[in-house]
Each structure stands twice: as structure tokens, then as C-alpha cells.
Amino acid sequence: xxxxxxxxxxxxxxxxxxxxxxxxxxxxxxxxxxxxxxxxxxxxxxxxxxxxxxxxxxxxxxxxxxxxxxxxxxxxxxxxxxxxxxxxxxxxxxxxxxxxxxxxxxxxxxxxxxxxxxxx
Amino acid sequence: xxxxxxxxxxxxxxxxxxxxxxxxxxxxxxxxxxxxxxxxxxxxxxxxxxxxxxxxxxxxxxxxxxxxxxxxxxxxxxxxxxxxxxxxxxxxxxxxxxxxxxxxxxxxxxxxxxxxxxxxxxxxxxxxxxxxxxxxxxxxxxxxxxxxxxxxxxxxxxxxxxxxxxxxxxxxxxxxxxxxxxxxxxxxxxxxxxxxxxxxxxxxxxxxxxxxxxxxxxxxxxxxxxxxxxxxxxxxxxxxxxxxxxxxxxxxxxxxxxxxxxxxxxxxxxxxxxxxxxxxxxxxxxxxxxxxxxxxxxxxxxxxxxxxxxxxxxxxxxxxxxxxxxxxxxxxxxxxxxxxxxxxxxxxxxxxxxxxxxxxxxxxxxxxxxxxxxxxxxxxxxxxxxxxxxxxxxxxxxxxxxxxxxxx
Numbered sequence: 001x002x003x004x005x006x007x008x009x010x011x012x013x014x015x016x017x018x019x020x021x022x023x024x025x026x027x028x029x030x031x032x033x034x035x036x037x038x039x040x041x042x043x044x045x046x047x048x049x050x051x052x053x054x055x056x057x058x059x060x061x062x063x064x065x066x067x068x069x070x071x072x073x074x075x076x077x078x079x080x081x082x083x084x085x086x087x088x089x090x091x092x093x094x095x096x097x098x099x100x101x102x103x104x105x106x107x108x109x110x111x112x113x114x115x116x117x118x119x120x
Numbered sequence: 121x122x123x124x125x126x127x128x129x130x131x132x133x134x135x136x137x138x139x140x141x142x143x144x145x146x147x148x149x150x151x152x153x154x155x156x157x158x159x160x161x162x163x164x165x166x167x168x169x170x171x172x173x174x175x176x177x178x179x180x181x182x183x184x185x186x187x188x189x190x191x192x193x194x195x196x197x198x199x200x201x202x203x204x205x206x207x208x209x210x211x212x213x214x215x216x217x218x219x220x221x222x223x224x225x226x227x228x229x230x231x232x233x234x235x236x237x238x239x240x241x242x243x244x245x246x247x248x249x250x251x252x253x254x255x256x257x258x259x260x261x262x263x264x265x266x267x268x269x270x271x272x273x274x275x276x277x278x279x280x281x282x283x284x285x286x287x288x289x290x291x292x293x294x295x296x297x298x299x300x301x302x303x304x305x306x307x308x309x310x311x312x313x314x315x316x317x318x319x320x321x322x323x324x325x326x327x328x329x330x331x332x333x334x335x336x337x338x339x340x341x342x343x344x345x346x347x348x349x350x351x352x353x354x355x356x357x358x359x360x361x362x363x364x365x366x367x368x369x370x371x372x373x374x375x376x377x378x379x380x381x382x383x384x385x386x387x388x389x390x391x392x393x394x395x396x397x398x399x400x401x402x403x404x405x406x407x408x409x410x411x412x413x414x415x416x417x418x419x420x421x422x423x424x425x426x427x428x429x430x431x432x433x434x435x436x437x438x439x440x441x442x443x444x445x446x447x448x449x450x451x452x453x454x455x456x457x458x459x460x461x462x463x464x465x466x467x468x469x470x471x472x473x474x475x476x477x478x479x480x481x482x483x484x485x486x487x488x489x490x491x492x493x494x495x496x497x498x499x500x501x502x503x504x505x506x507x508x509x510x511x512x513x514x515x516x517x518x519x520x521x522x523x524x525x526x527x528x
Contacts, residue, residue: 025524025527029527029528032368032370033370035368036368036369036370036372039367039368039369040367040369040376040379043367043369043379043383044379047379047382047383047386050386051387052382052386052387052390053382053386053387053390054387054390054391056228056229056230056231057228057229057375057378057382057390057394059231060227060228060231060375061228061373061375061376061379064373064375065373068372112367112368116368
């Protein structure tokens, strides 16, 4: 009986812990994610500028990168990490230009380096 | 000659069908996070799936009954029901992840709306299962999945530090974040040894009417097919380690996986990677869907089998259709397929003992197996792997919580 009651109490707690796993992110982690997305965006932009990727792939994948950056930008602004939020905003603008064929690899590399410095 | 041809075809299908969305996600993430340090874990996982799929195939061939049927009879209704519920839950999560993954790849190829392409993916998979005979499902999706060999070429072209790659096959952990390392090790093992693979394999053996004369073919398919399939996993990890780790890129999207083939090989590499991922994931979706239908039908004693017409196995047919519809519903909620993949792999790890213990017991049962019962080598491997499976099953969920879902 005691074991059953304990197990009944444990299950909701475990379910909550599982649901929350992967949800929480610190400001540090968010800035590192901005660096990662900017670096990946730079790589994608280089392939686009060389003509080594299809326009559809670049548009769709840059779109997903931008969505994630926009989420991080909002989180960083809410955490008062204003410099990091400005970098994220600049990355988002470049990714939007990349979606429409813009040449932004150098700018995204620079922004990735900026985000990496902020993360350290 | 015919036999050799048959073996070759089976091996090719096994190679192309080895990788599913769990392998794609975990191998690329592991490479981008730890470089080549976890290559040894892939070897452990590949040997594990070889050991158990060979056992499964032997059980099904000799007893003429698929594994789930034997599980119910050997372990009793109660335990069998528990195994069924756990495996169906994991099957459904995995199926939804594969369907979502296929829709994402279609979007990267065609540029159309993701939700519309979920419908296309579901209808396409449903038609493939309805129309294609069993052998042709394996061949079409297995052969086109071979496009993933582009990652092997890409890995070589990236000129990784081959000394460091070789060192990756020796167990070691050169990291401060041992919990995250352990999480990825668990995920890689889970991705290599997902339960639906052995249930599907054993049902397929019965569908194709294998006899004890085919046990050699069973062993060849398992060892060579899965062994070479493991090379694809190595290639994914090496590519990510060479390309993404130095740049600090954390893979979060299916497109990131394809980009890893695009960088060294250009547009042709990108297209081949996307086609390979589409058919590998699509093939895995079909395997998972049919595996779920096989399990339910075998547990309740219904008529089952792809070789039967739909009218001759109505509840089996309805089962796989219901699973596809449920998966469709899950993916249409907008849940991220990559995140769903991680959850499905980790939960399948927890279910591994329920899958593999009955197989080990039945393969050791002389009443079922006669002279084809497990020998000393099979038992030694089986027991070692069962111990490994128990350790990873117990640690999987705590590691997922402690590492914040693998984000560190």
C-alpha cells in the first residue's frame, strides 16, 4: 500500500520533469545558440553564394534558422541581455536576406564571432 | 549464383534500411558535440543489433512464429500485454517522428507548406504499404536509402584527422561534461537497437517463409547488412565532427544533416543526401508502422501479414492504417520531429529489456529451438548485451532530465 502510494506520487513528478527536460535555457545557453545559428547561417550563405545549394533548400533552411533566432532574440531581450539580443536581431535580418538570395556570409561570420565573444 | 544474388540484395536493403531518423539525429549531434569520441558506442550498438536480430531471425525461422507470438506464449498474457503497450507507445512516437522527418525533407526538396507535405507523406507511405509487396518495400526504400553513402564520400572529402577518428573507436571520454557524454552514448545505443527493427525482422522472416536452410542467409543479412549499415552511422558522426564541431554549430534541424553533405560535395551531394534521408526515414516509417500492426495482431492471435490480401487480414490492415492516422494527428499538432525523435529514442531505450529478454529466453528454449538453440557464443554475447541494455534502460531518463534533453 505504502509503495503504491509513493509510486502514485512519483509518476506525476516524473512526467513533469520529462516534460520540462529540454525546455529551460540559461542566458548563457541562449547566446551560445545564437552563435551556433549564425555560424550555420554563414555556412549556408557560403554554399548559396558559390551556387552549391538549391535556392529552395536555402530558402527553407534559412527560414527555420531565422525562426529559432527570433525566439532566442525575444528570450534574450526578456533576460535583459541587450547586446546579445541586438546580435540576434542582426542575425535574423541577415537570414531573411539570405532567404531571398542575399550575399550575407561575411556578415553572418562576423556576427557569429561577436556572439561567441559574448558567450565567453 | 541465385543464392549469392539473393544475399547481395538482402544486404543492400539492410544497409540502406539501417539508418532511421534516430540514427541521423543522434549521430550528427554526437559528432558536433564530442567529435569522434563516441564512434566506439556505434560499434557496440551495431554488434548488439546483429546479435539480437540473428537470434530473432533464428527463433522465427525455426519455430515458424514471430517473436511477439513467442513472447506472449513464453512470458504469459500479463507480461506480454505490458510488452505490447510499451512497444506500441514507442512505435507510435517513432512513427510520428519519421513521418514528420519525411515531411521536412520533402519541404527542403520542394519548398511547399510543411503541413501539406505531412499529408503527402502519410498518403505516400499508406499507398506504398497498400500496393507494394513485402519484398519490394524493402528493396525500394533500402536501395534508395543507399544514397546516404554520399556521407561516406563527404566524410573522406572533409579530410578529418584520421588519427583522431581511429582513437574514437577506443572507449574514452575526453570531456568535462560526462553526463552529456553518457546521454549521447545511451541515445546512440538506443538508436542502433530500436525494438521495432527486431519485431519487423522476425515477422518478415515468417512472411517470406524462411526455413532452417535459410539460417545462413539470416546470419549473412544480419552481420554484413547491419555491419555495413553501421558505416553510414560512422560517416554521419565523422562528417559532423569534422565540419560542425570546429565551428561550434549545434545541429537542430534535418536541414543541418543535409548541409553536412552539401559543404564537401555541392548541390549533387545535397540532393543525394536529401533523397537518401527521405527514403531511409520513409522506409523506417513503414517498418515501424507494420511492426506495430504485427505486434497487436500476433498478441491477439489475429490473421496478419503483408502477403495476405487486406480482406483476408482485416484487423491487421486496420491496425497499420490506425497507426498511420494517429501518427498523422501527432505530427499535425506541430510538434518538432527532431525533438520527438529524441524522446522516442530515449523511451525505446527504457523498453529495450522488455524486448530483448524474451528473445534471449526463447532462443535458449530447446522446446522451441531444437538443435538450433543458442550456443555458448550466442549466449555469451546475449548475456553481455542484456547487461548493457539494463544499464542504459535504467539511466536513460535520469540522463535526459539531468542534461536538459541533451542540451547540456
